[in-house]
Amino acid sequence: MSRRRQYDESDVRIRPGKGSRPRTKQRPEHADAERAMVTGVDRGRYAVLVDPDGPDERRTTAMKARELGRERVVPGDLVDLVGDTSGDDGTLARIVRITERRTVLRRTADDTDPVERVIVANADQLVIVTALADPEPRTRMIDRCVAAAYDAGMDALLALTKADLADPAELVRMYEPIGVRVVVTRIEGSGDDRTIHGLPELRAALAGRTSVLVGHSGVGKSTLVNALVPDARRATGAVNVVTGRGRHTSTSAIALRVPAQVDEAPTWVIDTPGVRSFGLAHVEPDHLLQAFADLAQVAAQMCPRGCTHAADSPDCGLDEWVEASADDDERAARAARVDSFRRLLASRLGTADADAAPSS
Numbered sequence: 001m002s003r004r005r006q007y008d009e010s011d012v013r014i015r016p017g018k019g020s021r022p023r024t025k026q027r028p029e030h031a032d033a034e035r036a037m038v039t040g041v042d043r044g045r046y047a048v049l050v051d052p053d054g055p056d057e058r059r060t061t062a063m064k065a066r067e068l069g070r071e072r073v074v075p076g077d078l079v080d081l082v083g084d085t086s087g088d089d090g091t092l093a094r095i096v097r098i099t100e101r102r103t104v105l106r107r108t109a110d111d112t113d114p115v116e117r118v119i120v121a122n123a124d125q126l127v128i129v130t131a132l133a134d135p136e137p138r139t140r141m142i143d144r145c146v147a148a149a150y151d152a153g154m155d156a157l158l159a160l161t162k163a164d165l166a167d168p169a170e171l172v173r174m175y176e177p178i179g180v181r182v183v184v185t186r187i188e189g190s191g192d193d194r195t196i197h198g199l200p201e202l203r204a205a206l207a208g209r210t211s212v213l214v215g216h217s218g219v220g221k222s223t224l225v226n227a228l229v230p231d232a233r234r235a236t237g238a239v240n241v242v243t244g245r246g247r248h249t250s251t252s253a254i255a256l257r258v259p260a261q262v263d264e265a266p267t268w269v270i271d272t273p274g275v276r277s278f279g280l281a282h283v284e285p286d287h288l289l290q291a292f293a294d295l296a297q298v299a300a301q302m303c304p305r306g307c308t309h310a311a312d313s314p315d316c317g318l319d320e321w322v323e324a325s326a327d328d329d330e331r332a333a334r335a336a337r338v339d340s341f342r343r344l345l346a347s348r349l350g351t352a353d354a355d356a357a358p359s360s
Ligand SMILES: Nc1nc2c(ncn2[C@@H]2O[C@H](COP(=O)(O)OP(=O)(O)OP(=O)(O)O)[C@@H](O)[C@H]2O)c(=O)[nH]1
Pocket: 161, 162, 163, 164, 165, 185, 186, 187, 215, 216, 217, 218, 219, 220, 221, 222, 223, 224
């Protein structure tokens, strides 16, 4: 994963010819800075939670300190804050540092912005919400999401909704073998009698972790978010995530806390209203391969240097490994495994518009 360098006070250089008091490298570190988690971003203002999940937890608004330059600050980032961090009305703290990111999820470049940008930091898993019908599942889209999750260093979880309308078996067969956890949900009843079957399983799969939820319009993502986070509608529907006033117009990601059970580590979901697809242009084949531990081991021993592992790559060790199987059953199992990996590998060559194509 190519991580951008993190900036700190030592990056502040003397700028010759600017005023009589040059900025020096000896400026003290912000030793009194407080740790905070970014939960939302709106036009240069950041909604942050100071001392997240700690005894002094409070919400406040912050701006980026000039020394951070163009470095993006995104939901999930853990940052250091200085200035007025009280959270009192009208106060504005300053973000002076972004701590090193454990994981980095990028959205894809598009026509209006040719750069793949980081959209969420430090999430543990990507939850791909897909309806089994209405709208029809698109496996190319799921593959791209799985590839993006693995590249970001995250787990992938497939939440299959609307199981009352279609059978999940085929998709389960397709995704479980490539390490994707699958949870199936369906709504039964209506009004006060409405139950979402599978919700406890989904909650259990999210417990103690930070999960990014993605899904196309109409798949039932809001239904799940509202069931998981009781005040999500207030947080996302009516109020600006940062200012707390007016309508929320931003389409950027927002972190919501899932009420935790007793003795459970903090659980967060990050909803991504405006995200249509993920950037895969930068994905290295070997990086994707790390999500397939058995194949990675084979490749390390048997592939020539610079092997792309694609179906047409000459002398790829993965093909040799399939050939070397002891019997037909093993050969079929190994071939299926290699095919799965290559399917994800190929998905990185698709374009964002391929998401609109029918499934398979
Ligand atoms: N039959 C059936 N319908 C469902 C299920 N889950 C959600 N729906 C319906 O699907 C429709 C879309 O659900 P939403 O939760 O609004 O979907 P969304 O993905 O948030 O879509 P947007 O709000 O457009 O972004 C609603 O009419 C839901 O009631 C389910 O398990 N079964």
